[in-house]
Amino acid sequence: DVKVTQSSRYLVKRTGEKVFLECVQDMDHENMFWYRQDPGLGLRLIYFSYDVKMKEKGDIPEGYSVSREKKERFSLILESASTNQTSMYLCASSEPSGAGGYTFGSGTRLTVV
């Protein structure tokens, strides 16, 4: 089975801090994605990546950046955390066609205080 691992289950950070959320997948998938999940809003796409060093903005990229230096790792960066970035963050990966659906990590619940 594909495994998508998010390094932290819970994080508490202070306003203004630089925050790194790490995601690693072990099935050699080309595509990786970062979503945030908020009650009543479902999942919203922040950034995605087709390949190493490739990135594309999703629907809500403001305040975020990403890094993909290796195929298996996709990092989400909050340059200066703000309280409105308190949320659940979900990483996912898929093969290029998407035919298998996405495989999601267990999520990182980030609280910015």
Add this chain to the structure above:
Amino acid sequence: AQSVTQPDIHITVSEGASLELRCNYSYGATPYLFWYVQSPGQGLQLLLKYFSGDTLVQGIKGFEAEFKRSQSSFNLRKPSVHWSDAAEYFCAVGLMEYGNKLVFGAGTILRVKS
């Protein structure tokens, strides 16, 4: 713009009763369609998917979904609900010409009463 609508925020059913969760999408072409389930504190698990062919698809845990092109719908069904089915369910549309990204509905929270 592409969108997915799950009209029911919460649904409560009795254990053993049948279940139908509604999903409508707005998209110009025939999309790839998915249903995911999320138990509290967990990530999302794929229940089933539709790409083409038979419009009635079977998934895991006894779930099925039917694609109806004329109604732009992809409703999820289960004939007999178990208490362990209590979770949040998400419908999603795969936009293959938009970088293979998924657009999700807002989710439906299922409660099962005994």
